[in-house]
Amino acid sequence: MRLTCPLCGPRDRREFYYYGAAEYLNRPAPDAAPEAWDDHLHNRDNPAGLVQDLWYHEQGCCSWLKVTRNTVTHEIVTVEPVAGGAA
Amino acid sequence: MPELIAKPALGAAPVTHAGTTLAEADLPQMTAIAPWPGQAEAVGRALGLQFPLPNAVTEAGGTRLVWAGRDLAFLIGGVAPEGLAAAVTDQSDGWVALTLSGARAVEVLARLVPLDLRAAQRGQTFRTALNHLPLILIVEGEGDFTLLTFRSMARTAWHEVEEAMVKVAARAL
Known part of the structure; x- marks a missing residue:
């Protein structure tokens, strides 16, 4: 498996660290209902098909990446930097 | 001393x-240069080198700027001047x-x-x-x-x- 880092180019999976669902980027407001926090922290869909998750390029440029991939075909659709205007 | x-x-x-x-x-002396947001070009100018693009090294004489990560380069073989618009740490x-x-x-x-x-x-x-x-x-x-x-x-x-x-x-x- 390879991910194409927006900075470093195509790199082997072992340079990356998997964090979890990209849902972690959508943090609820501090005063949101407990249900919203429960969803944010714990409740995940498990679709056969497109999923988005967060990867960290730890043995590379140290960027956080949002990866869209297909769990059926194993296709990596997009790899985007989480930080805006990465350079 | x-x-x-x-x-x-x-x-x-x-x-x-x-x-x-x-x-x-x-x-030789090795210094991490992490430009403040948007300052990469100015930092490069101050060092007399272009701030490197990802996966690239820029060099002049014995001094090199080696890209080392997002918004980070290592200055090797040169001394960083005071007042650079960047976080500067000696890594030697x-x-x-x-x-x-x-x-x-x-x-x-x-x-x-x-x-x-x-x-x-x-x-x-x-x-x-x-x-x-x-x-x-x-x-x-x-x-x-x-x-x-x-x-x-x-x-x-x-x-x-x-x-x-x-x-x-x-x-x-």
């Missing part, structure tokens, strides 16, 4: 296998530099580094891994590489590379 004696990380003699030589290089005593050069250097690195280096050229650098060790790989020329890794892991790095050299030497050309 006490007189401090600079010691090499390894003090090891160069080894050669399969016409490829591994040696410990003297590491935290790193070790090894050189690997020779006809089969690419084959040796292919066993340790998850990159295809067959077309690597001077001016390129890669922030990657040497097995499990963090690595900044600088391409000096065809079959000629400088490997920067953490000084605390110098002996492990040396062992890994020498082992790979022995394995490559054991295979027919």
Whole structure:
């Protein structure tokens, strides 16, 4: 498996660290209902098909990446930097 | 001020296998330069070098700016001026530099580094891994590489590379 880092180019999976669902980027407001926090922290869909998750390029440029991939075909659709205007 | 004696990380003699030589290089002053947001160009100008794009090295004379991550480059062989629009930290005593050069250097690195280096050229650098060790790989020329890794892991790095050299030497050309 390879991910194409927006900075470093195509790199082997072992340079990356998997964090979890990209849902972690959508943090609820501090005063949101407990249900919203429960969803944010714990409740995940498990679709056969497109999923988005967060990867960290730890043995590379140290960027956080949002990866869209297909769990059926194993296709990596997009790899985007989480930080805006990465350079 | 006490007189401090600079010691090499390894003090090891160069080894050669399969016409490829591994040696410990003297590491000149090395400074991490992390420009403030949007200041990369200005920082490059102040250093007399272009701030490098990802996977690239810019150099002038004996001074190099080596890309080392998102918004980060290492200044090697030069001194950062005061007042740079960047976070500047001296890294000199935290790193070790090894050189690997020779006809089969690419084959040796292919066993340790998850990159295809067959077309690597001077001016390129890669922030990657040497097995499990963090690595900044600088391409000096065809079959000629400088490997920067953490000084605390110098002996492990040396062992890994020498082992790979022995394995490559054991295979027919």
